[in-house]
Amino acid sequence: xxxxxxxxxxxxxxxxxxxxxxxxxxxxxxxxxxxxxxxxxxxxxxxxxxxxxxxxxxxxxxxxxxxxxxxxxxxxxxxxxxxxxxxxxxxxxxxxxxxxxxxxxxxxxxxxxxxxxxxxxxxxxxxxxxxxxxxxxxxxxxxxxxxxxxxxxxxxxxxxxxxxxxxxxxxxxxxxxxxxxxxxxxxxxxxxxxxxxxxxxxxxxxxxxxxxxxxxxxxxxxxxxxxxxxxxxxxxxxxxxxxxxxxx
Amino acid sequence: xxxxxxxxxxxxxxxxxxxxxxxxxxxxxxxxxxxxxxxxxxxxxxxxxxxxxxxxxxxxxxxxxxxxxxxxxxxxxxxxxxxxxxxxxxxxxxxxxxxxxxxxxxxxxxxxxxxxxxxxxxxxxxxxxxxxxxxxxxxxxxxxxxxxxxxxxxxxxxxxxxxxxxxxxxxxxxxxxxxxxxxxxxxxxxxxxxxxxxxxxxxxxxxxxxxxxxxxxxxxxxxxxxxxxxxxxxxxxxxxxxxxxxxxxxxxxxxxxxxxxxxxxxxxxxxxxxxxxxxxxxxxxxxxxxxxxxxxxxxxxxxxxxxxxxxxxxxxxxxxxxxxxxxxxxxxxxxxxxxxxxxxxxxxxxxxxxxxxxxxxxxxxxxxxxxxxxxxxxxxxxxxxxxxxxxxxxxxx
Numbered sequence: 001x002x003x004x005x006x007x008x009x010x011x012x013x014x015x016x017x018x019x020x021x022x023x024x025x026x027x028x029x030x031x032x033x034x035x036x037x038x039x040x041x042x043x044x045x046x047x048x049x050x051x052x053x054x055x056x057x058x059x060x061x062x063x064x065x066x067x068x069x070x071x072x073x074x075x076x077x078x079x080x081x082x083x084x085x086x087x088x089x090x091x092x093x094x095x096x097x098x099x100x101x102x103x104x105x106x107x108x109x110x111x112x113x114x115x116x117x118x119x120x121x122x123x124x125x126x127x128x129x130x131x132x133x134x135x136x137x138x139x140x141x142x143x144x145x146x147x148x149x150x151x152x153x154x155x156x157x158x159x160x161x162x163x164x165x166x167x168x169x170x171x172x173x174x175x176x177x178x179x180x181x182x183x184x185x186x187x188x189x190x191x192x193x194x195x196x197x198x199x200x201x202x203x204x205x206x207x208x209x210x211x212x213x214x215x216x217x218x219x220x221x222x223x224x225x226x227x228x229x230x231x232x233x234x235x236x237x238x239x240x241x242x243x244x245x246x247x248x
Numbered sequence: 249x250x251x252x253x254x255x256x257x258x259x260x261x262x263x264x265x266x267x268x269x270x271x272x273x274x275x276x277x278x279x280x281x282x283x284x285x286x287x288x289x290x291x292x293x294x295x296x297x298x299x300x301x302x303x304x305x306x307x308x309x310x311x312x313x314x315x316x317x318x319x320x321x322x323x324x325x326x327x328x329x330x331x332x333x334x335x336x337x338x339x340x341x342x343x344x345x346x347x348x349x350x351x352x353x354x355x356x357x358x359x360x361x362x363x364x365x366x367x368x369x370x371x372x373x374x375x376x377x378x379x380x381x382x383x384x385x386x387x388x389x390x391x392x393x394x395x396x397x398x399x400x401x402x403x404x405x406x407x408x409x410x411x412x413x414x415x416x417x418x419x420x421x422x423x424x425x426x427x428x429x430x431x432x433x434x435x436x437x438x439x440x441x442x443x444x445x446x447x448x449x450x451x452x453x454x455x456x457x458x459x460x461x462x463x464x465x466x467x468x469x470x471x472x473x474x475x476x477x478x479x480x481x482x483x484x485x486x487x488x489x490x491x492x493x494x495x496x497x498x499x500x501x502x503x504x505x506x507x508x509x510x511x512x513x514x515x516x517x518x519x520x521x522x523x524x525x526x527x528x529x530x531x532x533x534x535x536x537x538x539x540x541x542x543x544x545x546x547x548x549x550x551x552x553x554x555x556x557x558x559x560x561x562x563x564x565x566x567x568x569x570x571x572x573x574x575x576x577x578x579x580x581x582x583x584x585x586x587x588x589x590x591x592x593x594x595x596x597x598x599x600x601x602x603x604x605x606x607x608x609x610x611x612x613x614x615x616x617x618x619x620x621x622x623x624x625x626x627x628x629x630x631x632x633x634x635x636x637x638x639x640x641x642x643x644x645x
Contacts (some may be wrong), residue, residue, distance in 0.1 A: 002405065006435040010421070017423050089419030093480065096383045097436040098409035246387040 003099025007107030008114075011081070015115050020080065024073050025119045035065040036126045055130055056137075060144040061215035067207065070155060071184060075176035077115055078159025079169045081108045082242070086167045091245075101242045105235055109160050116152045120145070140217040147214035151207055154230030155180050161234035164241045183207065183230075333360045335410075335488045335518030336382060341391035343377050350389070351377045352542045361487065364514035366533035367522040368636065374542040375522040376416055376492055382520065383413035383490045396487050409437065412481030416492040416522075418474055422466030426457055426476055429465060430483050437484035447483055455479035455509070471502040478509065489519045495528060507532045526636055538636065561596035561628045562608050565589075567621035575618040581607040594628065 015021040036059060043055050060066060085091040094104060127141055155176075162176035163169075187206030193199040203209055210223045336359040343352040352374040359365045369375045380386045382393055384400055384407060393400040396410035421429060430448040439447045452458040455478040460468060465476060474494065481489055494510065495503045510532050513519055523529060529536045530550055538546040538553075546553065566572060572593050573585040583598040601607050608625060615622055 002438075003436055006432055010424075010432050013428070014421065014423055088422075089415060089417050090421060091419075092380070092385050092415045093413070093419055093433075094436075096385045096408055096411070096413045096415075097433070098405040098438060099436055100405065246385065 001100065001103045001106065003097065003103030004107045004110070007094075007099070007104050008110050011108050011111030012114060015077075015111060020076070021115050021118075024076050024115075028069050028073055028119050029122055031065060031069050032123055032126075035059070035063060036123075038065075039063070040130075054134075056127065056140055056144065057215045059126070059215075060147070061208070061212040066211065067184060070152065071177060071180050073119075074116070074152060074155035074180060075159045075162070075173040077112045078109075078156050078163050078176060079173040080163065081112060081160055082164040082238075083166055083169045083172045087169075095242075095246070101239050105160065105164075105238045105242060109157060109235055109238075112156045112160065113153055116156060117149065120148055120152075137217065140215065143214045143217050143219055144211075146219075147211050150224065150227035150231075151210070154227050154234075157231045157234040157238075158183075161238045161241070164238045333362070334358050335361050335396050336520060337392070337394040338378075338382065339392045339394075341378065341381060341393065342389045343374075343381055343386065344389045350542055352381070352539075355391075355539070355542075355544050357537050357544065357547060359488075359518045359520055361518050362515060363535065364510065364519040364521060364533045366529035366536040367520060367539065368524070368526070368529055368536050369522075369539035370524055373539045375524075375539060377542075378539065379413075379490050379492050379520065379522055380415075383411055383415075384408040385413075385415075409484070410486050411488045411490055412484065412486040413490045414477045414481045414492060414494060416496065418477035420465045420473060420476060420480075423464065425462055425464055426452070426468070426479075427461045429476065430479055433480045434483045437486075439484050447485065451479040451483040454482055454513075456505070470497050471499065474498060474502070474506070478506070482513075487517060489513060489517050491519065491521045493522055493524070495523070495525070503528075561594060562611060563588075563592060563594055563624070563626050563628050564611070564615070564622065565592045565624035566615060567591060567623060568619055570619065572615070572620070575620065576611060576614060579610060579614055581610060591623070596628075 039055050039059050043058070082091070085094060095101075127136060130136055158179050159172070159176040162179065163172040165175065166172050183205065184207055186202055187208050189202030190199060190206045190209060193202060204222070205226065210220075210227075213220060213223070336357075338358070339356050341352055341355040342350055344350045355374075355378055357365070367375050367379065377386065381388050381400075382395070384395075384404060387401070393407075395407040398407035398410060400407040424432070427448060430451060431444060434444045434447050434451075435441075449458070452461055455475045457472060457475045457479050460472055465473065468476065474497070478491070478494065481491065491510065495506050498506060507528070510519060510521060514532075514534070521528075521533065533550065535549050536547070536553055537544055564572070572587075576582045576585055576595065581598055581601045582595055584596045586594045586596070588594050595611060597604060597607055604627065608627065612622055612625055
């Protein structure tokens with residue numbers, strides 16, 4: 001873990017003194033702003049509501065506008081983590097410092113994850129706005145944001161790995177977007193296949209299904225284990241990949 | 249069907265303990281992440297078997313021997329020193345990128361404290377590869393590297409902590425300010441928080457970048473960036489400095505400054521400097537290692553390298569008719585006779601010639617007995633450049 005803090009701090013600084021973070025956050029908030037607006041207008045026009053079918057559920061679980069920004073923006077947050085260091089050669093000074101690869105990888109990942117959380121932070125205001133118009137179940141809000149954090153962590157871990165695979169940020173962003181899109185599409189299989197093993201498998205890995213449950217307050221440990229696997233496995237491979245450069 | 253797998257199934261929201269449950273799950277998950285990842289770090293892949301005897305590399309050795317034959321005498325003058333002052337020890341270093349060919353073959357040398365060693369060779373000879381292995385960026389395919397007593401394979405972080413390394417292109421983060429960058433590097437190199445500020449200040453003073461401390465690195469000139477790289481190498485005050493072409497791309501004044509700084513640092517550090525410029529070695533280094541095509545072809549002090557340049561042959565001016573080359577054909581000491589003027593010839597010695605003066609006498613005797621009039625005979629001293637060219641197999645003859 002040696003090297004975690006300095007790398008984490010430097011990555012955050014780099015993210016926020018360059019336009020990257022601000023551009024991504026602004027794009028995200030514009031999309032989510034429209035998303036939320038549409039949601040509220042929709043529910044304002046449909047007065048009949050059931051208990052587990054409100055704006056919060058719809059915002060977090062039932063709209064493509066929730067998933068699309070994740071698929072497109074998460075790769076943008078991680079693309080430069082390693083690719084830029086390799087392109088500019090700074091990886092050489094970084095790896096010759098007395099630090100451990102694990103510290104570097106986790107520091108970089110944690111910085112991207114912090115930025116991701118900062119990006120979501122203003123959306124809490126939406127909930128506060130809703131609070132003025134009706135009842136809010138804060139537990140459901142908590143599970144929803146837990147889901148947001150878990151899924152985002154997985155996507156960012158995949159992006160970190162892809163960034164370590166190439167020197168080109170463009171290749172990194174495309175690869176990670178493809179992998180994340182792939183994971184998402186496999187989940188869609190739940191609605192395509194008839195009941196059977198394929199259907200169950202797709203339902204199990206479905207991000208959509210997971211957010212649908214979490215936005216209704218249902219926490220399934222299996223899904224959390226899957227999410228954490230999606231965080232740990234890519235990061236583990238990243239550590240190995242970075243170490244492998246030394247022997248290349 | 250999956251009820252067996254269900255460890256804790258669908259927990260409906262509502263109660264306060266729910267939040268606690270989420271917190272516990274997240275905390276446990278995170279602990280797993282950290283534990284696994286740390287384990288991964290501890291299990292850093294070991295270098296592929298350090299070879300005690302280089303038996304599997306017979307082909308390589310043969311190649312090396314022939315290279316040495318073609319390129320003049322191989323001088324090896326290890327100045328043996330007490331273990332306490334030897335800072336860099338490289339033994340039988342091999343580095344292969346592809347698995348079939350070697351970028352560096354059987355390189356061994358030592359650098360002790362208070363010594364500046366120049367690592368000399370043409371571009372692509374394996375200088376940077378060797379320095380990268382010494383600095384801990386690349387792993388050796390075979391061989392041992394010990395830095396300040398720490399084996400780089402067994403104790404990589406300790407070994408790397410002993411080195412201040414400046415890579416060839418001096419990569420920096422353009423978006424950071426100089427002071428920020430050096431503070432980051434100091435923290436990365438585990439300079440204690442209390443001393444960090446002083447360490448950064450003193451490194452900036454030594455590398456003379458304190459004037460641009462608050463400038464963004466991306467806006468600095470090449471010369472300043474080079475010196476920021478030097479300041480980075482110095483910031484943790486390591487006993488070993490490894491500088492890869494520290495004067496590349498600088499103007500003459502800056503080159504003088506950097507050389508002066510390196511000389512000053514050489515007083516209390518072990519310094520390994522690579523360069524492909526000979527005057528640089530003469531100006532700054534106590535000793536030089538000459539590498540060519542991945543093989544160390546010469547090692548010695550600057551004086552010893554100069555000695556190599558003596559008596560590479562003789563220049564003779566003769567009168568009379570006949571072929572000088574034919575007359576000297578039977579002389580075993582003569583490698584080649586080249587006609588350079590109407591009556592002037594250049595006679596070069598075979599590399600095995602030990603006593604050049606005796607060989608010159610022999611040539612004179614042969615020529616006179618063959619009926620030539622010997623008007624002039626003078627030893628030819630190659631410049632250090634020529635020695636370098638010959639050693640590295642890029643003879644300019």
